[in-house]
Amino acid sequence: MLEVGWFSSKLLFKGKLLRNPGYFARETAMGVALGVILLAGLHHFGLNLVTTIALSSIVTGFVMPFLLKDVKMK
Structure with a gap:
């Protein structure tokens, strides 16, 4: 696995x-x-920093596969 990476x-x-x-x-x-x-916006609304980081990470993690669905390898 490490060799492939x-x-x-x-x-x-x-x-x-x-x-x-x-x-x-x-x-x-x-x-x-x-x-x-999203991180800055949630923090601006006064949410806890840990909650802000967790929510923005989850949303970004859900969005990235949709953004990168058309990436073609050689």
Whole structure:
């Protein structure tokens, strides 16, 4: 399992893993931005920091597979 992860990481850093790395970067940035906005918004409403982090992580975790559903590998 670690060997597969290591091999995939090497291909990713060499630029040979993804067909369209720009799409992957854009969709990932959108997901991260959503998580940060949600984190700041929930904290602004006075929720506990632990609750805020947990809720924003759960929502971001649910959204990322939908954002990255069309990622194509080489």
